Amino acid sequence: MTYAIDRILLSQAEIEARAKEIGEQITEDYAGRNVVFVGILTGSVLWMAQVLKSVALDTQVDFMSLSSYGAATHTSGVVKIIKDLNMSVEGRDVIIVEDIVDSGLTLDYLKKYFAAQNVGSLAICTMLDKPSGRRVAIKADYVGFEVPGEFLVGYGLDVDQRCRNLPYIASVLARDGDDLIQ
Ligand code: IMP
Ligand code: MG
Numbered sequence: 001m002t003y004a005i006d007r008i009l010l011s012q013a014e015i016e017a018r019a020k021e022i023g024e025q026i027t028e029d030y031a032g033r034n035v036v037f038v039g040i041l042t043g044s045v046l047w048m049a050q051v052l053k054s055v056a057l058d059t060q061v062d063f064m065s066l067s068s069y070g071a072a073t074h075t076s077g078v079v080k081i082i083k084d085l086n087m088s089v090e091g092r093d094v095i096i097v098e099d100i101v102d103s104g105l106t107l108d109y110l111k112k113y114f115a116a117q118n119v120g121s122l123a124i125c126t127m128l129d130k131p132s133g134r135r136v137a138i139k140a141d142y143v144g145f146e147v148p149g150e151f152l153v154g155y156g157l158d159v160d161q162r163c164r165n166l167p168y169i170a171s172v173l174a175r176d177g178d179d180l181i182q
């Protein structure tokens with residue numbers, strides 16, 4: 001299967017302005033505290049980097065890698081830890097950074113996982129929220145943008161591991177016999 005960019009939903013300028021707002025909001029909400037940001041690989045990296053630049057707090061950064069999707073564009077519903085935290089988060093103020101909340105299964109799993117680590121507090125910061133895809137009730141504390149129920153790529157989001165580098169968020173069309181058009 002090959003894919004083509006359909007239409008751009010969010011520009012680089014829009015995403016980065018929103019990341020700045022959220023970084024500043026987190027700075028206000030966590031004033032005087034030390035925060036651990038946990039990025040969920042790989043999709044969150046561009047967004048996380050952008051938000052972090054506007055966070056003026058004493059912070060630490062860690063990453064986890066989970067699998068739930070495989071190569072398909074629909075969730076398998078199965079979440080598995082591929083890479084665990086490097087540091088202990090017991091008693092810590094943790095903010096999970098995600099690219100997109102779709103079914104909510106990944107974050108549902110992570111909330112339980114972090115509760116079992118006895119964190120001091122837990123919040124979720126996501127670039128995108130796709131409420132139409134929800135299968136379990138999950139609400140993020142910091143949401144960049146609410147998006148429609150289409151499959152999206154760019155700014156970290158992939159289709160078959162491609163398109164993560166696009167500096168904007170776009171919908172894709174699956175096409176046979178064409179090259180990927182960026
Ligand atoms: P959830 O567990 O269904 O909420 O899905 C979370 C993960 O699925 C995200 O971190 C993404 O990696 C992936 N995902 C969900 N929707 C999309 C999409 O539209 N484009 C690319 N990846 C997506
Ligand atoms: Mg992801």
